[in-house]
Amino acid sequence: DADVTQTPRNRITKTGKRIMLECSQTKGHDRMYWYRQDPGLGLRLIYYSFDVKDINKGEISDGYSVSRQAQAKFSLSLESAIPNQTALYFCATSDLAGAPYNEQFFGPGTRLTVL
C-alpha cells in the first residue's frame, strides 16, 4: 500500500479554486494513471503517462491537467474546480515490463469535495 501514495487524502474546496492532487510511487514503474470514481460507478480514466515525456488523455480529461515531474511523480490539477468534480480520485501504476498488460497498483485515494 505504501508503494503508491497520494496527497492530500481528503480535500474540501470551493468552486473556482485551483487544486492539485499529488501521487508518488516507489515501485519503479514507468506507467502512471489518474482515475476518478463516483458513487456506485467504476473507475474512469482521466490521464495516463507511460514515461516522463509521455502524457495521454483518458476518457474524461476535460477540466483536468497533469504533470509528470519525474518517473516517480504524477500530479493531477483541477484548474477551476466545479461541484461535479466531487469524487474519489485514484492514482495507479503499472510496470512497463511484461506483455500484453500487467496489473495496476493503486494508491489509497483522495476524496475531493467541491462546494
Next chain:
Amino acid sequence: SQQGEEDPQALSIQEGENATMNCSYKTSINNLQWYRQNSGRGLVHLILIRSNEREKHSGRLRVTLDTSKKSSSLLITASRAADTASYFCATNQRGAQKLVFGQGTRLTINP
C-alpha cells in the same frame, strides 16, 4: 459505455457460501483482470486471465473466461466476512494501452 459490465450489481450471501460474479465485455481483449475494493480504499489486484486461458485459480478464487461469449466469472468459495467488498472486472482491449473498468459488484457476506 463501460467495456465491462458486472452482474449482479449487488450480492448478499451467508458466510461459508460461494459467491459468483459475472462480467461481460464488448470487444476483443488481451486479458481480463479482477480487482477488489474495500470501502473507500484503493483497488487491489486479485487475478489476471489471458485471452488464451479458460480458467485460473488463486486460493479461494476461481476465474473463468469465455471469449466466444465475451464473458468472465469470478467465484469466491467458502466466503468469509472479510470478503465483503466491491469487485471490479477490468479489460485490456486489443491495441489499447490501458484498462477499462466495469461498474462493479458490491458483495456483502453476512455472519
